[in-house]
Amino acid sequence: MPWPMVHFAIASELISEPSPELLLGSLAPDSIHVRTNTRTEKAKTHLMAEAGRFATDEELEAFFESNKKLAYSDPKFMQYLCGYIAHIYTDRVWTFDIYPTYEVHPNGRSVYTQDVSKLEFMILRNWDGAREWLNELNVGRAFDLGGLLNLRCISIGERNLSF
Helix, strand or coil, X not given: CCCHHHHHHHHHHHCCCCCHHHHHHHHHHHHHHHHCCCHHHHXXXXXXXXXXXXXXXXXHHHHHHHHHHHHHHCHHHHHHHHHHHHHHHHHHHHHHHHCHHHHCCCCHHXXXXXXXXXXXXHHHHHCCCHHHXXXXXXXXXXXXXXXXXXXXXXXHHHHHCCX
């Protein structure tokens, strides 16, 4: 799965100046790593009906629909929700389109970690606005989505982005 800067970069492609809530939402499904690393919990935060089966486009749409009333009444929640859904979609694409090339490599996991670390560093150093994204995490509001999260998304950023 991609690391935080990739999720931030995608959020910035959705909206050129991503709000703090969009950025927090783009990390929220992985906030589970701050508390635990069990696959069951990760499956829940990533809207998987069962571990390893990613939500379909239709299931992501249904998730949006189930939160639509609050999203339309609260622009910050709308941003957060869009970031959350973008994260899950990105993980799905990453898992099927990018990661498989590493699985066939004898040292695939090690090479993957090196490549993703480089990518994180390159985005942080070269992407317009990347440094500000980290500051935005401190002012954004995180939301609880149907009991899915006990949010401490900022901890992920602090843990993974300290170059």
